[in-house]
Amino acid sequence: MIKLLKGNYALVEGAIKAGIDAYFGYPITPQNEITEYMSIRMREEGKLFFQTESELASINMTFGAAVIGKMAMTSSSSPGISLMQEGISYLIGCELPCVIVNVQRGGPGLGNISGSQGDYFQAVKGGGHGDCKMICLLPASVQEMYEMAIKAFYLAFKYRNPVFILTDGIIGQMLEKVDLLSLEDVLKNQFKNLSVDDYKKMFDASSWALTGCEGRDSRFIRSLYMNEGELTKKNTLLLEKYKKMEQELDWEEELISDAEVVLVAYGISSRINKDACILARKSGLKVGCFRLKTAFPFPSNRLKEIARTRKILVVEMSMGQMLEDVKLAVDGVNTVDFYGISGGDLPEVNVILEKIKNMLSR
Amino acid sequence: MIKLLKGNYALVEGAIKAGIDAYFGYPITPQNEITEYMSIRMREEGKLFFQTESELASINMTFGAAVIGKMAMTSSSSPGISLMQEGISYLIGCELPCVIVNVQRGGPGLGNISGSQGDYFQAVKGGGHGDCKMICLLPASVQEMYEMAIKAFYLAFKYRNPVFILTDGIIGQMLEKVDLLSLEDVLKNQFKNLSVDDYKKMFDASSWALTGCEGRDSRFIRSLYMNEGELTKKNTLLLEKYKKMEQELDWEEELISDAEVVLVAYGISSRINKDACILARKSGLKVGCFRLKTAFPFPSNRLKEIARTRKILVVEMSMGQMLEDVKLAVDGVNTVDFYGISGGDLPEVNVILEKIKNMLSR
Amino acid sequence: MSSNRINFKEDFCKSCGLCIKHCPFGVLEFSTSFNAFGNHYVKQVDGKDCKGCGRCYIVCPDCAIEVLHD
Amino acid sequence: MSSNRINFKEDFCKSCGLCIKHCPFGVLEFSTSFNAFGNHYVKQVDGKDCKGCGRCYIVCPDCAIEVLHD
């Protein structure tokens, strides 16, 4: 079913298609459409919509839902996500699945309510204490807001870990065509080979969730490991899990083969890159586009490979955050150029073209 | 005056020597000695000690004190610092000075109460939303807990930005000799050339603080910039400020010149490195030590230089966080080896020696 | 003529109508023309006398009315 | 002999003394020897009769005492 929807609405439709049990949210622009639309759709579906008293309540209620094995989601925007950092660390420490959405706005502080990409570090490196990692999905269209919501729940339960959807106010609020595909079709797009049955089976939490100890021994879920060496052992297992998550790597590339310069970005910036790429090609410049669909795991190998013979320009709505991961990936095999704009304004195609020309003439 | 003190106590003495006006804290192990000792010392000094109702209150009260130009400090440990991330982002967005101390413990979640280095990313990359940067000081001894507290206040006011002291439960709780030097002597150690007078002058906040508008126009302090382009302009200024902070770079190196392997670490790990280094040298291995005293700014140039002709082993009590900054610095000119232990246990000298031998035989 | 002068800050007026509703003496009405922000600002009804009670000032959320007792 | 049997879990006892203080019949006292945790655990005074009132059980924070009515 093709519809014209805002990104935030499409995300809601995706979560519902996935089978979400509970949503917890506190209003904040530019993600209010999620909370508002959830308040309507979840009630229609007979699921739990809950407007919380704060983001602390949001993340800890999400924790509560996750503990009992429910499919839970919370969403917010930058300042609200900062408030969730302790809770996120607990979710990771307790190995609980859930989906967390950050519709990024301008920062630091109250900042503004435009789209921005200033929270990459927080999402990808760990804004919470301890060694925290979450699979981080990066939608770049209203369609992907829908599909990645569906994907996120599966991965959360697969790894018993929160999955983070990092998007921004522009993707969240823009109105664009979306095909509200069947679960089957989404799975085809988003997974190599996953049946609807296998998708649904993943949400069986009976082996670990707390649901009352009827017919089994009592269980507990915790993140405190006080005995000597106990936490180190636990964290070694977490590290192994993080390693396994790397198989969920996803990206998209266009016009790379003959490119001399490759534009790298995620989310809304990647669309600007594409605009620039089209223009550049029209004027005969050999430019390609690389778009990340996951930030953790990060496509390090592929980027290094590309960089061996091509120059890289990272375009980001921040002072240079994902940039560092790109540089780490490229590992010195080539220089990495950067065009960043921090504060809720968009990168400009003209500036990108200018930069490309400079790079090519160097 | 030489005394046997816990690191946490020494930090308090340093803050008081600096002239701190207000301390805000909520109990959490392993930093309770700070809060407890502050409750005694601040009252003795006639300054404001305030036990808050939560870490949210701590950071926002610190914000309040900073807004009126007072020298304020708050401290906590990992989970509590996670709760402060929104407030930290506000302090940075509003360009307010203060000192924030994280006596790191094991994570994620409740983790444990041993010393750990799992919050490097949060402190250095920005656990708060938006492009947040703070000068981050890394004490490695009780003596430095004292001296860096004094240094931190100055830098906070110099840049009107929070300064972060990243330490851990071991440094915080160990008992060791400390020389409670005069301000003059500390300034000699910690700054190239700074007189006590110039030190004290830095805390004059009359040009910006909110103190009632007597004799001047009314002022306001904010972090919301809604007009088009306004926040981008603001953030450009912040970026320039961050660039200026780079001059505060500080590190220490030992036995580098002839070294074939250089051990890189900060805080308590750097002391283990030193133990290992001494042992290695005894058995004829050419090993040197590089210890970071600031994490932001990061000694990228020097590390790259060192790495050109020496192998690097990063030792860290995490899954590999500072490691990434070292790799970014080294920029592919050499491989970087890693020994990490996450979960509150200490790296072992034997393992370090083993790694060194492997590296040398490669 | 009344001894009370009303000072209208036309551009501040948002046409909320609260002053009109609360004037006990029907002194105020909307203009038919627009101010710079496209609002029908408030003006004094021709020939109506302001009693200077200040209710319009009190309810105006936009400080678009001042009442001066000459 | 009394028909009430007290079941002491010696290693659970932390010598807090609450049971001793609250036994209305002076039935309980500290042993002079230590349990595995170095505490003088509680025992029954030789020859004293337990009335089975359960007060010791009720106040014991360590579940170190059970009282059984045979």
Add this chain to the structure above:
Amino acid sequence: MRKHIVISGYGGQGIMLAGGILCQAASIERKNSTFFPSYGAEVRGGAAKCQVIISDEYIGSPILKDIDIFVCFTSMALKKYSSYVKENGIVLFNSDMVSNDETNVLSKNIKKIFVSANTLADSIGNVLFANVVILGAFIKNINILQKTSVISAIKEAFASKKKQVLDFNLLAFEKGYNL
């Protein structure tokens, strides 16, 4: 074909609604269309702006520059965006809010259309209909969307409201269209 439309004014003037209707109308005509709002939902009364791109090709992201059609509700909007309007572009003015003189900043090759939208809206009963009045004038004067599809889009937009509200808006649209 690719048209870049910017609509700008104050919050509360129905800027977003107008943009959304255009986007929806394009979609009804099976064109690619994307709508990018940029509003002060957290701050009332401030500037509001949206961009609509209608295209046969891939639509990337909004670029403020190179505006084909600029619908200008206030003089502040004019000041902000006039320089971004393309040569041979079109500007629709709410002439109750922007004076003729002010529009002189625009270069000669730009076509200007004046609509006294507030006055017309007023005549229906509320200045708030000004946005739909302007939409009517837009569709009449600029040949990128069919009147019927815009009317359908308006009907969809007010589907959940009282019938009367829809009727007033349809009336407002006709007023603008038949100017």
Add this chain to the structure above:
Amino acid sequence: MRKHIVISGYGGQGIMLAGGILCQAASIERKNSTFFPSYGAEVRGGAAKCQVIISDEYIGSPILKDIDIFVCFTSMALKKYSSYVKENGIVLFNSDMVSNDETNVLSKNIKKIFVSANTLADSIGNVLFANVVILGAFIKNINILQKTSVISAIKEAFASKKKQVLDFNLLAFEKGYNL
């Protein structure tokens, strides 16, 4: 000279206090000394442990292995750390808490000292003095610190307490020393 001392038992047994006193005594003798606690301040009743390093040289960090002197308050502590005690190291036991048999896990070259610390402490009035009793035995048997400096350190540790408390502790120390 570099001595690595580990003291371990349960929280509440005064493990930290004993370690702190040793560290302070070394400091009084102008030796380098560092004390590393690792306790369950957030969890009562759990295991508690501290390490004291006394040295003429630079003191880096605590390394659990290579213990020179191990003061062992409980059998759990024995199980945990016995394997880390160096050849020719020394272990002091609270023999009221650890049975002779259990200590057989230790290799032959390790010297064992048994102190019925609880019993001796009991005789002063409270088992809680066991830590200081053991300190007395430590100083008597192991030749690294002067009795006088340890007594000074004890006095400092209890300076803020009632005089009576200090007196009991000094008595406990003597009991251990004169064993």
Add this chain to the structure above:
Amino acid sequence: MFVLPKSLKPVKNHYCPGCGHGIVHRLFAEIVDELGIREKMIAIAPVGCAVFGYFYWDFDTLEAAHGRPPAVATAIKRLMPEKVVVTYQGDGDLIAIGGNECLHAANRGENITIFFLNNTCYGMTGGQMAPTTIPGQKTTTTAQGRTSLDGNPIKVCELISSIDYVTYVARTSLHSPENILETKRAMKKAIQNQIDNKGFSLVEILSMCPTSWKMEPYDAMKYIENVVSKEFKLGVYKDRK
């Protein structure tokens, strides 16, 4: 003479037509003028529609994180007891996200003043349900009207006045000129208490949000009179001598 107070900058505000914030802003400025404390003022703007308070008040003002003004005010007042420290907060700010900071400041009896504007919704973010939303009220997150499953209205005055250490608590309204003047008297008293070192004062002001309520401004006033003030009873809840 009814003229713009000195402590109010002569600029147009950004509030919606008929919004109560504009009225309370003016009252605040009038009181500051009348008490002659402009140069001692440190005001704290909330995150909410009133976030831009500093564009209007002509005294020192800062913007605190959402919900934290009472914590910020505590620090300022403790460090500068000679200043007059006032927080201005909406219902979302004060009692949703910021409930704990308010509760603790009150229980400590901090010598600060809180102006609490209750408009039964989150105005700034588009009219969602607030803790103070009236049962049955339709908002953008309670399309069918608030039910008790969505939570019940929090009665801030009732709650805070139950605390021993609180000095003054009153609930007033903006629904008529008389009520506006009553509001001003309560606000003034709440500041005077601080000047007199009497401790914690809070004034809850029922205010119109015509936009979120989807009402004409005058109807919004009537709605307060007929509905809101029935749920949230006006009056002085505490006045400790």
Add this chain to the structure above:
Amino acid sequence: MFVLPKSLKPVKNHYCPGCGHGIVHRLFAEIVDELGIREKMIAIAPVGCAVFGYFYWDFDTLEAAHGRPPAVATAIKRLMPEKVVVTYQGDGDLIAIGGNECLHAANRGENITIFFLNNTCYGMTGGQMAPTTIPGQKTTTTAQGRTSLDGNPIKVCELISSIDYVTYVARTSLHSPENILETKRAMKKAIQNQIDNKGFSLVEILSMCPTSWKMEPYDAMKYIENVVSKEFKLGVYKDRK
């Protein structure tokens, strides 16, 4: 017969000698046994000395972030109304950092049960001042005794019972066998209320912390009788029919 309840694992606990936590743990388990709800239980341990509750209770238990158990409980109960959801919290957890979550759960009238152990200090972190510390009480952060500058004791029962939507609020104590049995009755009622879908119940239990109070266990009981229960009056504060 006074024997270890089935719902308590037969292990030694980690609490200090004479600590009230051990008593309340046992009461909780006894009640669960008596009501036959072991298999329906989902308990929430706090961050505080009782964090290891799950090592002792033999029913499903989780560890929530410091102060957040009422939020966690809300989600669980709403999603699984047939379970019995109980939070067990200390004073730091419940009313210092967690005041807002408690307040909102209470005001929503969530059908959950809170056992609130008030020992007038932060036991786990070493005996610092808590919001419930008695005026004059010496703690590690109030060496000279708490003064009102450090804040005043928060009266949770008085505060929470002032909320209309709350069902049952009682304060009991552990200072004698009789009081312990009274505590058990209140706790049982608070759980029975949940089973009967009656809504929010909270039992505040005055408990000994001999370690932080630096008292012998029996003296700690006497201290509750003579001092703590004078500041925090025992009784049923609310019992809505």
